[in-house]
Amino acid sequence: VRELVLDNCRSVEGKIEGLTAEFVNLEFLSLINVGLISVSNLPKLAKLKKLELSDNRISGGLDVLAEKLPNLTHLNLSGNKLKDISTLEPLKKLEHLKSLDLFNCEVTNLNDYRESVFKLLPQLTYLDGYDMEDIEASDSDGEVDGDGVDDDEDEEEEEDEDGEEEDFDEEDDDEEDEEEVEGEEDDEEVSGEEEVKTKKNKTKNGQLFKSLTRL
Structure with missing residues (x-):
């Protein structure tokens, strides 16, 4: 299994039943609106490249992502409870991360939001679909390689x-x-x-x- 979509499923204490480290070949995982409060209970998925976590209630604790998803290139945290730039600092450890989405998070209302995030995460190419020069990402940049x-x-x-x-x-x-x-x-x-x-x-x-x- 390379792609798994569990949108609108209900998580129990931050866990999705059946989602385990046995999915060793998983490259795309979508957990939109599943009621996640944190990402601490995500399984270790070494090959995962794209993770969709939109419309949950995550407010921090992103440090486990680098440990469990070391090859992540695309991360979507839109519609979560992220308020401060400092909560994004653990993402620095995701060396391959090139696209990050934070639409509808409170952090986007901060002054110099875009400049601060690009400075904090120099490995990023796109933030909310645009690069540092405000050039929109192409369709191919938004997909997992090989899709x-x-x-x-x-x-x-x-x-x-x-x-x-x-x-x-x-x-x-x-x-x-x-x-x-x-x-x-x-x-x-x-x-x-x-x-x-x-x-x-x-x-x-x-x-x-x-x-x-x-x-």
Whole structure:
């Protein structure tokens, strides 16, 4: 499993039932509006790159993210209870983090919010979808690397399979046409032979009739 979406599920004491470290290949995890108060109970997911935590009640305790999700590149904390720049400081340990979203968090109302965050987290490329020069992130920058490759390959395979099936159908049709033509030729040959036999029989009968008349 590379992608797991658990949006609107209910967490119990900050835990999502069934979400464990057994998901070793997980690269995308979405936990939007699940009632999380902290991220302390998230399992260790070494391959996770993108984490969606929008619309929860997280107010701090982000230090465990670097320990449990060391390869995180995209983090969405929009709509949480983050008020101070200092609560974001633990994210400095996420060396690969390049995109952070904090829409609708109180911290965004602070003076020099963007400048302060970029200074605090120099590894960031995009904050709330824009870089330091206020240039919007492209669609490819907002996705996990490699996303959609398998889907394209599957579509190509399906198209190839459909094409092969059509070729087989055409070959079957050609074979059926050939069989029909051969059958018609056989019928013509049989009918021709019957006509010859009929003519020979008529000739023999005529000669026999003449012989009887003479007698």
